[in-house]
Amino acid sequence: MKRVFMKGCEAIAEAAVRxxxxxxxxxxxxxxxxxxxxxxxxxxxxxxVFIQGESEVASISMVYGAASAGTRSMTSSSSPGISLKSxxxxxxxxxxxxxxxxxxxxxxxxxxSIQPAQMDYMQATKASGNGGFKMMVLAPSTVQEAVDMTxxxxxxxxxDRNPVLILCDGVIGTMMEPVVLxxxxxxxxxxAIKNSKKWAAIGHKVDYANRGWIQPGNWxxxxxxxxxxxxxxxxxxWQKNDVQVEHYQVEDAExxxxxxxxxxxxxxxxxxxxxxxxxxxxxxxxxTVYPFPYKAIENLNYxxxxxxxDVEMSIPAQMLEDVSLAxxxxxxxxxxxxxxxxLMKKEQVMDAVAKLI
Amino acid sequence: xxKVEIRSESCKSCGYCVKFCPKQVLAIGDKVNSKGYExxxxxxxxxCIGCKMCGVICPDAAIEVYK
Amino acid sequence: xxxxxxRTKGIRPDVVSGFCPGCMHSTVIKLIGEVLEEMNIIDKTxxxxxxxxxxxxxxxxxxxxxxxxxxxxxxxATGIKRSNPDSLVYTYQGDGDFASIGLAESxxxxxxxxxxxxxxxxxxxxxxxGGQLAPTTLLGMKASTAPKGRIAEExxxxxxxxxxxxxxxxxxYLERTSCNTPQNTLKTRKAIKKAxxxxxxxxxxxxxxxxxxxxxxxxxxxxxSLEFLNEKMLTEYPLGVIRDNx
Ligand code: SF4
Ligand code: SF4
Ligand code: SF4
Numbered sequence: 001m002k003r004v005f006m007k008g009c010e011a012i013a014e015a016a017v018r019x020x021x022x023x024x025x026x027x028x029x030x031x032x033x034x035x036x037x038x039x040x041x042x043x044x045x046x047x048x049v050f051i052q053g054e055s056e057v058a059s060i061s062m063v064y065g066a067a068s069a070g071t072r073s074m075t076s077s078s079s080p081g082i083s084l085k086s087x088x089x090x091x092x093x094x095x096x097x098x099x100x101x102x103x104x105x106x107x108x109x110x111x112x113s114i115q116p117a118q119m120d121y122m123q124a125t126k127a128s129g130n131g132g133f134k135m136m137v138l139a140p141s142t143v144q145e146a147v148d149m150t151x152x153x154x155x156x157x158x159x160d161r162n163p164v165l166i167l168c169d170g171v172i173g174t175m176m177e178p179v180v181l182x183x184x185x186x187x188x189x190x191x192a193i194k195n196s197k198k199w200a201a202i203g204h205k206v207d208y209a210n211r212g213w214i215q216p217g218n219w220x221x222x223x224x225x226x227x228x229x230x231x232x233x234x235x236x237x238w239q240k241n242d243v244q245v246e247h248y249q250v251e252d253a254e255x256x257x258x259x260x261x262x263x264x265x266x267x268x269x270x271x272x273x274x275x276x277x278x279x280x281x282x283x284x285x286x287x288t289v290y291p292f293p294y295k296a297i298e299n300l301n302y303x304x305x306x307x308x309x310d311v312e313m314s315i316p317a318q319m320l321e322d323v324s325l326a327x328x329x330x331x332x333x334x335x336x337x338x339x340x341x342x343l344m345k346k347e348q349v350m351d352a353v354a355k356l357i
Numbered sequence: 358x359x360k361v362e363i364r365s366e367s368c369k370s371c372g373y374c375v376k377f378c379p380k381q382v383l384a385i386g387d388k389v390n391s392k393g394y395e396x397x398x399x400x401x402x403x404x405c406i407g408c409k410m411c412g413v414i415c416p417d418a419a420i421e422v423y424k
Numbered sequence: 425x426x427x428x429x430x431r432t433k434g435i436r437p438d439v440v441s442g443f444c445p446g447c448m449h450s451t452v453i454k455l456i457g458e459v460l461e462e463m464n465i466i467d468k469t470x471x472x473x474x475x476x477x478x479x480x481x482x483x484x485x486x487x488x489x490x491x492x493x494x495x496x497x498x499x500x501a502t503g504i505k506r507s508n509p510d511s512l513v514y515t516y517q518g519d520g521d522f523a524s525i526g527l528a529e530s531x532x533x534x535x536x537x538x539x540x541x542x543x544x545x546x547x548x549x550x551x552x553x554g555g556q557l558a559p560t561t562l563l564g565m566k567a568s569t570a571p572k573g574r575i576a577e578e579x580x581x582x583x584x585x586x587x588x589x590x591x592x593x594x595x596x597y598l599e600r601t602s603c604n605t606p607q608n609t610l611k612t613r614k615a616i617k618k619a620x621x622x623x624x625x626x627x628x629x630x631x632x633x634x635x636x637x638x639x640x641x642x643x644x645x646x647x648x649s650l651e652f653l654n655e656k657m658l659t660e661y662p663l664g665v666i667r668d669n670x
Contacts, residue, residue, distance in 0.1 A: 051506065058496065061500045069503070213482070217491065416450035416454070423425040
């Protein structure tokens with residue numbers, strides 16, 4: 001397998017192209033600019049379309065349109081830009097339109113800072129727009145994982161006819177790492193995927209029942225409720241089938257850290273440090289932050305685990321609420337936090353662990 | 358001889374066809390459809406010249422014209 | 425006997441439109457259907473619907489359609505058309521959608537010369553939400569959020585979208601029409617056909633602004649609304665071709 005050295009944002013864009021993404025619309029915002037810039041060079045080479053929209057709001061609407069025509073489509077932004085996109089994301093979820101988007105998140109709230117942060121957890125996993133819809137949310141902690149997740153995200157999106165979010169902090173987005181890229185889907189494969197979407201709005205014979213009808217809502221409350229019920233079943237199935245989680249040195253651990261994305265990567269080095277001294281420290285790393293790996297935390301042996309340490313680059317802590325739901329008060333939960341664009345420091349995590357063992 | 362047909366169920370009694378028929382063929386009738394509208398009727402069929410103006414102006418595509 | 429004026433296949437045979445009596449939304453939707461049928465392109469057409477009364481169209485029409493977020497129809501249409509150039513894509517938007525909340529999307533699509541057609545319904549008011557002030561509301565005209573009527577010092581002046589877009593280089597075709605008489609209705613039909621033909625010929629952005637009525641929120645019966653349309657709306661919004669590079 002050939003390894004190439006790539007920046008996180010560019011690797012995400014290339015993985016998307018290899019997955020058959022042929023439409024991208026986005027708007028400049030730091031620290032995700034390399035994604036649209038890469039697409040603007042790359043998509044014309046493969047017969048795809050890149051558009052710099054007049055705003056985030058317009059860009060997500062363009063993606064909604066392109067994806068409604070059956071094309072594998074993507075957008076990306078950073079935190080405040082994602083807020084603007086929430087309108088179109090909600091429309092995609094309501095109309096069950098598959099699309100993929102990446103949040104290369106930065107410090108918040110508001111315009112916040114352009115430095116990396118994990119402050120959009122709640123927005124990503126609980127309410128990414130109006131109406132209570134859910135999406136699969138994948139949180140990479142390496143550039144390789146960002147690549148693999150982006151590639152897979154298009155399959156999840158098409159399988160479920162639902163948006164999928166790559167929740168990626170600014171560190172992973174901007175760091176360079178060696179990666180193995182997935183194999184490029186052929187033009188025939190890409191065309192076959194598009195043609196398989198019989199529901200797409202591209203024009204049909206005059207036939208009311210079988211016309212392409214993209215409905216992000218309905219006059220009938222009965223139809224609305226039915227759609228929401230179907231979506232709820234899908235969300236429950238994710239919890240059964242699609243949870244991804246990494247257990248790292250958890251088996252005999254007396255202190256378990258829970259961390260995702262870049263924080264998990266730092267936490268892992270802390271585990272190694274303590275393990276070298278014979279200290280029983282472990283890490284649970286949610287890979288899908290939605291569906292959240294409640295079971296992994298719920299099923300810990302609480303006779304053995306003395307404390308949980310929630311590590312995240314957000315103040316106030318956000319993932320903490322999901323961790324608490326799983327721990328159910330069976331052991332203390334402490335936090336190790338930073339925010340506003342400050343990077344989690346290994347020493348800070350070391351100290352936080354030291355207090356608990 | 359030209360002929361107009363009114364789909365009474367589609368008519369919403371706006372009166373546009375009556376106003377724009379150059380030969381006063383049409384009138385608002387006194388019967389109501391299931392939606393409660395007093396639908397248009399062909400009052401003077403023999404005067405129709407088949408100009409289609411009623412069909413063109415009708416918002417609700419309630420009028421069809423034959424020749 | 426030969427049928428010389430038939431109900432178009434572009435609307436469903438068995439459905440009554442949800443629009444109010446005399447509302448020219450119905451007329452324009454009918455005309456669009458007639459043109460698509462005449463051009464034999466219904467089966468490749470996608471209508472992109474704005475929010476508001478425009479949405480009443482989706483149950484009434486017989487072919488592919490998508491409802492866009494409020495104001496974003498031109499962006500949605502851009503996405504569909506660029507990723508599927510073989511489709512005929514048109515937006516169907518009211519004045520609130522096209523000229524207020526969607527102004528950036530509308531002007532930007534026009535400025536890019538997107539190869540789409542816009543059917544812009546200007547009735548000077550928000551219909552569905554109950555008669556609020558629109559960017560196209562006439563001076564002095566009352567609205568539920570402008571109880572004393574539109575006041576220039578407070579609300580600014582009615583917006584003329586054809587003229588605004590005419591400041592851009594890219595648009596191909598801009599015409600303002602109405603459906604206040606059979607003759608003007610036929611002109612609107614012709615303008616819609618031209619806008620669609622321009623798209624088939626790859627000529628870029630075309631817009632037909634149809635000055636229409638809202639009997640319900642104008643508080644007038646259909647025939648009275650015609651008078652208001654003739655006397656007031658068409659004075660502010662004169663009909664005609666504003667640009668034709670077709
Ligand atoms: S076809 Fe002409 S003359 Fe006949 S009813 Fe219609 S408008 Fe009148
Ligand atoms: S124009 Fe059409 S809807 Fe109006 S009264 Fe005549 S038939 Fe009825
Ligand atoms: S509210 Fe106005 S614009 Fe809407 S359907 Fe009724 S008359 Fe037409």
